[in-house]
Amino acid sequence: EPEVTQxxxxxxxxxxxxxxxxxxxxxxxxxxxWYRQILGQKVEFLVSFYNNEISEKSEIFDDQFSVERPxxxxxxxxxxxxxxxxxxxxxxxxxxxxxxxxxxxFGPGTRLTVL
Amino acid sequence: xxxxxxxxSMESNEEEPVHLPCNHSTISGTDYIHWYRQLPSxxxxxxxxxxxxxxxxxxxxxxxxxDRKSSTLILHRxxxxxxxxxxxxxxxxxxxxKLVFGQGTRLTINP
Numbered sequence: 589e590p591e592v593t594q595x596x597x598x599x600x601x602x603x604x605x606x607x608x609x610x611x612x613x614x615x616x617x618x619x620x621x622w623y624r625q626i627l628g629q630k631v632e633f634l635v636s637f638y639n640n641e642i643s644e645k646s647e648i649f650d651d652q653f654s655v656e657r658p659x660x661x662x663x664x665x666x667x668x669x670x671x672x673x674x675x676x677x678x679x680x681x682x683x684x685x686x687x688x689x690x691x692x693x694f695g696p697g698t699r700l701t702v703l
Numbered sequence: 704x705x706x707x708x709x710x711x712s713m714e715s716n717e718e719e720p721v722h723l724p725c726n727h728s729t730i731s732g733t734d735y736i737h738w739y740r741q742l743p744s745x746x747x748x749x750x751x752x753x754x755x756x757x758x759x760x761x762x763x764x765x766x767x768x769x770d771r772k773s774s775t776l777i778l779h780r781x782x783x784x785x786x787x788x789x790x791x792x793x794x795x796x797x798x799x800x801k802l803v804f805g806q807g808t809r810l811t812i813n814p
Binding site: 621 | 741745746747749752790794800801802803804805806
């Protein structure tokens with residue numbers, strides 16, 4: 589069964605450094621998403637992406653964040669200058685939206701630890 | 704976004720049915736009711752969704768109240784693998800939409 593994959597599974601970085609989290613969505617999907625989950629808290633929407641542009645973003649997704657689909661398979665989330673509060677699990681998801689059935693498929697996540 | 708209310712936690716025994724309730728009294732007429740779950744240390748996983756009629760799939764059943772202000776996810780025979788946090792998420796019928804997760808219900812299954 590097709591699945592969303594994410595790399596790395598765990599990323600440790602120093603505050604102020606740039607990180608890039610990578611995702612390979614399911615191949616025929618058209619919509620891509622990033623969510624994050626701070627330890628012990630809710631899963632929070634960050635951004636959705638379609639047709640090579642951002643469809644929607646949350647207040648969390650400020651100028652420090654960017655997304656890109658550099659080729660036909662990868663979808664990346666970049667954090668330019670990490671802060672301690674960026675430490676979280678980051679989940680990528682993808683969907684092939686049809687009327688009434690926009691099921692999102694999530695990857696296993698990347699645990700980001702900012703020191 | 705429609706507000707949802709779910710119990711913080713529930714407990715059941717293996718091989719018994721589990722009924723997970725959700726109140727969504729502010730749901731709009733076109734919102735579907737989606738259920739996702741998150742197994743320990745994993746990403747969320749789709750379970751089931753419906754609009755007005757009760758729905759069944761290989762994972763679960765979804766019973767939707769006639770006034771659509773509440774729904775119940777039914778696991779017919781819980782297994783240890785069903786231990787997870789279950790989220791009820793109303794969603795607009797407009798194609799790809801962000802999922803707004805609440806705190807969900809943490810389901811514990813006793814062997």
